[in-house]
Amino acid sequence: MSDGQMVHMGPVRVAVIAASSQVRASLQTLVEATPALELVGSAADAETLADCLAGSVPDVVVTDIEPDASDALKTLVEPGPPGLVLLIDDPDSDWILDVLPADATAILPRNAMPAEIVVSIEAVAAGLCVLSPDLLARLLAGRKPSRQMASGELFEALTLREIEVLAMLADGLGNKEIARQLDISDNTVKFHLASIFGKLGATNRTEAVMLGMRYGFVMV
Incomplete structure (x- = not known):
């Protein structure tokens, strides 16, 4: 013990x-x-x-x-x-x-x-x-080291749950479907999206997916 x-x-x-x-x-x-x-x-x-x-x-x-x-x-x-x-x-x-x-x-x-x-x-x-896994991931996210973009600009690494959400965005899923598949609330999905956009410097869902592919978070 x-x-x-x-x-x-x-x-x-x-x-x-x-x-x-x-x-x-x-x-x-x-x-x-x-x-x-x-x-x-x-x-x-x-x-x-x-x-x-x-x-x-x-x-x-x-x-x-x-x-x-x-x-x-x-x-x-x-x-x-x-x-x-x-x-x-x-x-x-x-x-x-x-x-x-x-x-x-x-x-x-x-x-x-x-x-x-x-x-x-x-x-x-x-x-x-x-x-909950979501809350734990969000608490740990602040401790993750930054990664470096090809341009040399630093950005914060995505959590495993954020990568899951980003992959579902790439598959064309909406917020409600993402929430249903991950068994989380719509508000939690919105929180993840806001975090993803902020970390990648994206202004919309399409740009987030494109940046996710560029930096290896989304496999094609």
């Missing part, structure tokens, strides 16, 4: 935050039905939960985040619990990158299966992060 991994001698202490009473009840039931977990508190918002816990800090907080609730998330993660499991409509939303906590975190879609939520809670309690 790595030194950074947390060891729990007993059940993982879990608190739940959800504005919807139905969602809150569902999450409470899930936690209570799992022997490895212990429910220590539940509330509609972070402030109420803090009052309920009376200074006690749970191992993991599971929270159902409303769309575009970046301000609420910032409040929740500062100073933040030891671990955080976020359930949001679009786990690949752009704003999540701006408020992503540095500590152990899981970011899951709201329709995640109960088993996925339980596994994520346990992973976060062990000091790990659980992210």
